[in-house]
Amino acid sequence: MSKYSRRDFLKTTAGAAAAGTLGVGGATLSEDALAQGRWVPEKGAKLRVLRWKRFVQGDEDLWMQNTKKFTQKTGIEVRVDNEGWEDVRPKAAVAANVGSGPDIIISTFEDAHQYPEKLVDVTDVCNYLGGKYGGWYDVCKSYCTHKNRWIAVPMGCAGNALVYRESKMHEAGFDKFPSDLAGFLKLAQGMKAKGMPSGFALGNATGDGNSWTHWVVWAHGGKMVDQHNNVVINSPETIAALEYAKELYQTFAPGTLSWLDSNNNKAFLDGQIGLTLNGISIYYAAKTSQDPKLKELANDIQHAHLPIGPIGKTTELNLFFPMMLFKYSKHPNAAKAYLAFMMEKEQYEPWQQAAIGYVTQPLKAYEANPIWTSDPKHTPYRDAMKIMLPNGYAGDMGYASAATMADFIMVNMVAEAASGSKSPKEAAARAQQRAERYYKL
């Protein structure tokens, strides 16, 4: 643990306020932050941030621009390293393990719950931001609080939505995108009959594979664990979900068993599939392309929420991003100031706009960001945080839920049943056995 404690923090801030000084180079943060005398950066503070590499260029450009703005205002030098998103988790784990590394790591899913005791309490930052911007969505609390304290600042999530070709939907005999499971299956079958298959990743694709397979199981009422963390995946609800997935699989393009995260993007943009689950990046690529064919495709692309199953509520899984501040950081105050600064409206909203909404906000006030309505096709992504369920639903988040996802237990189960390599019953039984190993601790 670093030598810095909450008591020290109070002392520092009170002292700083009394002296009327604001740290390095007369640091000026946002008005509110100043008024509350928060997060006076340590003298000579420098920060290192590790984050996942952009999915859309605008994200990185604006993030770096905002970071530069922070440096100009505070004099705090910030180095931002970008890594492929799947590489951030192992690096964060190593940093936690060895007690050295970047001050802030922007990682994925429930990483904060894997080593909560290694993270700085950021309750003050989250209370400040939550109070100012309409509060956090419930799912943020699941991902980022531990024993009633915030252990990470939610950055948002890469929202998923169904991406489909409107013209092909009409050809299949639908005027409106169906919001129930039966209708959805019929649509996929209708499109396939018209020569336009759908495509959902069934390979070991951490993002897309996990997202849709969790949805299909959850929508039918199946779940990996109950509220008491007992593994209950081998249930009639799961088997019903697997039967459904098996039928849906018949409408897929060939090769989905091998698909990784980028395959559906490529296939959709090439016109080989007309229905998939993805972030806004497919639309972004088509819309910003100079190729007239892709521009035309962008006009035909529409987005929709995943259908609701018998469970009667939305059951989406989205890629969540926690921003973790590690206790080994020598400059926790500077880091907190940075986190708060990046989440302030002046920075956050333009950043979201630059990424055309690739990241959905964790703070409710940003629902009003014009990015969500300037193009109606963006709107479904606005609600990603509101309607998603946390990973590890309906149990606790932590080592077991992370390991279960990393071992692709849900993806493998659906892939085995859908492809017919195992019967739904066998696939569910095998998943139960595999998950029990992680949840037995």
Place this chain on the structure above:
Amino acid sequence: MNRLFNNKHFLGMLFMLPAGVLLLVFLTYPLGLGTWLGFTDAKIGRAGHWIGLDNFQYLVGDSVARLALFNTLFYTVVASALKFALGLWLALLLNRRLPFKSFFRAVILLPFIVPTALSAIAFWWMYDAQFSVLSWALERMGLIHTYIDFLGDPWNARFSTIAANVWRGVPFVAICLLAGLQTISPSLYEAAALDGATPWQRFRHVTLPLLTPIIAVVMTFSVLFTFTDFQLIYVITRGGPLNATHLMATLSFQRAIPGGSLGEGAALATLMIPFLLSAILFSYFGLQRRKWQQGGRD
């Protein structure tokens, strides 16, 4: 002091010290730590407790780990055999008088020079279900009507990854064997030819016995590299489809790092050691035996 530095044994030890320290720090320590972790329930960010053989017991009963073991053995045996056959063939061809011999020898090394991750990405595209250039070419030639599902079918995926591994590994085998071939004195071939030996007999009774020591070393390395392969699989399939291409190395990584189960991942990696050791022992005590090399039998 002066006497000490004049002491041959002391000086010898002193000069060996840096190498010894390097070995200890970078080889013995990680290996020991890895093995130790395999007997603990260490998680990332949490020190483990000794749990004896628990990890190993679980892995023996775990269907995915068993599948990974089968995949690894299959991958290693088939890829190594192919690499040996093709490598030897290539070496024999390159050892002949060919036009542009130096050019061909340089070109042959290309697959080995290209970084594995790059060539893996190239193969990933070549095997893509929708955009495979191989399927495209075959379809254009009228040989197939639908694209081949290289990576979506378990057996296709196994053979496809093996092909990528062979492509990458052949140059190493070929160049090493070529070096071995060049150490064989031409006078032996002349003598054999004068005795009326056919080309096959010359190969069987001159080339092969004299090449065996090199084959032993090269194939030991090749088997070790193949058995512990990671990058190709990680880039091309991530172990899919349905875990059909998960090797022990990739599964070990998946469980230990993204999955956080350091102990279990380490146990899986430790389980590779007996197989690797037996490959080495086979090479040293088997292939390098003089009797075998001279065509004799036990």
